[in-house]
Amino acid sequence: MAEDKSRNQLLRSLPGVDNLLEYMQKDAWFAEVPRSVRIASAREAIEELRSAILDGALTGEAGSLSEEQVQQKVQKAASQRMTQNLRYLVNATGVIVHTNLGRSRLAAAALESIQTIGAGYSNLEFDLDVGKRGSRYSAVEDLLCEISGAEAAMVVNNNAGAVLLCLDTIAKGKKVIVSRGELVEIGGSFRIPDVMAKSGALLQEVGATNRTHAKDYEKAVDNETGLLLKVHTSNFGLVGFTKSVSLEELVALGEKYRLPVMEDLGSGTFVDFSKYNLVREPTVQESVASGADVVTFSGDKLLGGPQAGIITGSKEILERIKQNPLTRALRIDKLTLTALESTLRLYRDEKRAVEEIPTLNMLTTPAEVLEEKAGRLAAMLKKAGDGRMEIDVAEGASRAGGGSMPLEGLPTFCVRVKVNFISVNQVEQRLRSGCPPIIGRIEEDRFIMDVRTLAEREFDIIIQAFESMLQSQPG
Numbered sequence: 001m002a003e004d005k006s007r008n009q010l011l012r013s014l015p016g017v018d019n020l021l022e023y024m025q026k027d028a029w030f031a032e033v034p035r036s037v038r039i040a041s042a043r044e045a046i047e048e049l050r051s052a053i054l055d056g057a058l059t060g061e062a063g064s065l066s067e068e069q070v071q072q073k074v075q076k077a078a079s080q081r082m083t084q085n086l087r088y089l090v091n092a093t094g095v096i097v098h099t100n101l102g103r104s105r106l107a108a109a110a111l112e113s114i115q116t117i118g119a120g121y122s123n124l125e126f127d128l129d130v131g132k133r134g135s136r137y138s139a140v141e142d143l144l145c146e147i148s149g150a151e152a153a154m155v156v157n158n159n160a161g162a163v164l165l166c167l168d169t170i171a172k173g174k175k176v177i178v179s180r181g182e183l184v185e186i187g188g189s190f191r192i193p194d195v196m197a198k199s200g201a202l203l204q205e206v207g208a209t210n211r212t213h214a215k216d217y218e219k220a221v222d223n224e225t226g227l228l229l230k231v232h233t234s235n236f237g238l239v240g241f242t243k244s245v246s247l248e249e250l251v252a253l254g255e256k257y258r259l260p261v262m263e264d265l266g267s268g269t270f271v272d273f274s275k276y277n278l279v280r281e282p283t284v285q286e287s288v289a290s291g292a293d294v295v296t297f298s299g300d301k302l303l304g305g306p307q308a309g310i311i312t313g314s315k316e317i318l319e320r321i322k323q324n325p326l327t328r329a330l331r332i333d334k335l336t337l338t339a340l341e342s343t344l345r346l347y348r349d350e351k352r353a354v355e356e357i358p359t360l361n362m363l364t365t366p367a368e369v370l371e372e373k374a375g376r377l378a379a380m381l382k383k384a385g386d387g388r389m390e391i392d393v394a395e396g397a398s399r400a401g402g403g404s405m406p407l408e409g410l411p412t413f414c415v416r417v418k419v420n421f422i423s424v425n426q427v428e429q430r431l432r433s434g435c436p437p438i439i440g441r442i443e444e445d446r447f448i449m450d451v452r453t454l455a456e457r458e459f460d461i462i463i464q465a466f467e468s469m470l471q472s473q474p475g
């Protein structure tokens with residue numbers, strides 16, 4: 001068959017790794033590209049070309065591959081390998097704690113401390129007062145107790161780790177009673193039942209999906225029970241005919257049966273958001289005050305700090321947690337620790353916290369401020385667009401994200417753009433693959449940017465991205 005023949009011809013014209021290395025040696029573009037990257041890029045390019053030929057996606061006019069085709073592939077492969085994978089990007093989605101986009105932006109104070117501690121040595125595990133080995137956790141523990149009212153505290157790598165560690169410490173080999181309505185899955189396949197299984201605790205579900213009563217827990221208690229657990233159903237809302245048992249009720253049950261009570265708050269917050277016209281989320285202080293023995297929550301959700309798992313609770317249980325060998329495996333590193341300490345310090349003054357912690361600031365920005373902000377971005381874009389883009393401002397709804405306030409859209413303002421001559425999908429794709437990438441969404445044939453999650457300094461980046469898009473497009 002003629003087709004097979006030309007395909008074989010094309011396959012035979014594929015260069016070898018050595019040919020490509022020779023070419024890269026001569027081309028100045030590759031001057032800074034290390035040999036290991038050149039070899040990997042050559043292999044990748046050859047492999048890609050081979051599959052394209054076999055799939056019939058690549059056919060050679062002249063019966064062989066052009067030099068240019070091959071060189072472009074190698075250069076693309078090398079360029080990707082030379083670019084840092086984890087990159088800064090512009091979040092125009094309006095989802096504040098966006099798990100795929102890095103959750104919380106850090107406060108300036110946290111960034112400064114990362115810079116200082118990362119660049120030098122530190123008293124990470126050294127007590128400067130006595131000149132001997134000290135605890136890595138003591139500073140944040142004191143702060144956490146001060147802010148939350150807890151007796152003791154501890155931090156680990158993330159909240160999933162905190163839950164695992166607590167269950168392992170308190171309830172290994174014992175039954176843990178949880179409401180069916182709270183067996184949640186959090187993104188990234190963190191499921192309470194799975195974590196429970198890993199910890200060696202035995203899950204005992206009680207109640208129905210929509211309704212659980214105190215008597216359901218009470219009936220389940222026996223001498224193998226080791227813990228009563230409440231999980232904040234942070235990423236979904238149960239509405240309608242529902243009933244759940246409050247933490248206070250669980251604490252009362254715990255006292256009656258001499259069982260510890262734990263609450264996994266997930267998106268823990270120290271701030272009562274109802275003061276800022278937002279939906280109330282249970283605060284860490286309330287959970288501590290209600291008498292729970294242990295409370296766990298994330299450092300990078302509503303708290304607005306770095307990724308961390310925070311555990312507050314009674315001295316007795318925290319002492320056992322600190323002794324658990326798993327604690328060492330889940331240890332928090334110094335950069336996270338210093339960023340967390342700096343973030344927690346801001347909470348000593350709530351006004352300051354709301355101003356300086358980006359997550360809190362974005363959550364509490366009033367709609368009228370966002371309307372004005374959107375107006376300014378729209379005006380800048382109109383100027384840059386010079387009649388080649390349709391731009392307007394529309395009302396929208398931002399999301400808290402990170403599995404908090406799932407039912408609440410925060411009233412916001414979005415800039416909507418339609419670029420003449422380019423489809424909205426192309427606009428989205430070009431902005432996403434730009435440098436830095438800009439992530440927004442498409443709605444009704446328009447590219448939508450919610451200004452709530454945009455920093456002022458990012459306006460220029462957006463303008464430049466659209467300008468270069470227009471430049472690359474004939475009038």
Ligand SMILES: *Cc1c(COP(=O)(O)O)cnc(C)c1O
Pocket residue numbers: 158159160161163186190231232233234235264265266267297298299308309402403
């Ligand atoms: C997010 C969440 C977790 C996991 O926390 P990470 O910090 O992401 O590990 C656990 N439990 C609940 C209820 C959560 O919302």
